[in-house]
Amino acid sequence: MDNMDDPAGDVLAGVGPRLRALRRARSATLAALADETGLTASTLSRLENGKLRPTLEQLLPLARAHGVPLDDLVAAPPTGDPRVHLRPVRHSGLVMVPLTRRPGGIQAYKVIHPPAGRAPTMNLQTHEGYEWFYVLNGQVRFVLGEQEFRLGVGEAAEFDTRTPHWIGSADSRPAELLALFGPQGERAHLAPSGH
Incomplete structure (x- = not known):
């Protein structure tokens, strides 16, 4: 047929x-x-x-x-609705909103870190790949190896994720980030031991 x-x-x-x-x-x-x-x-x-x-x-x-x-x-036929329907994923205290939906390659997420007092304990992670993030709202505490940084709205960071790292809110407000990472980073962030 x-x-x-x-x-x-x-x-x-x-x-x-x-x-x-x-x-x-x-x-x-x-x-x-x-x-x-x-x-x-x-x-x-x-x-x-x-x-x-x-x-x-x-x-x-x-x-x-x-x-x-x-x-x-x-690959269902398009319905004519051009809107992207975002489905947040809650994981290890974070809310991750996927902004891209294609297999492999770089993925974009909006990541919301809970306020510092309600965040999981700091646990430095390592995994293959590189990561980039941009602070949309709040203040971010970023630990990379032996260094610690505080980033505010409009600041960005890029790093090799083989270096031990941790990202979280720096104060009593949630921190919202736009994050880009590849398949290794996506698995690390959505696996049970992600940061």
């Missing part, structure tokens, strides 16, 4: 390459993704190669594992 006659086939045609790109962007193996989703590595391989037509029961755990909306996996 021709794709023109099969709208569902047209929508599902690109699922395999998107699944493969998402998995590779996370540097995940088929075996690791199988553990994460409950699907077999064989099923995942067949989905990625387009040899198996995906079902909702397969796509839901994959969307969760990759941290993307289901629409991103199936």
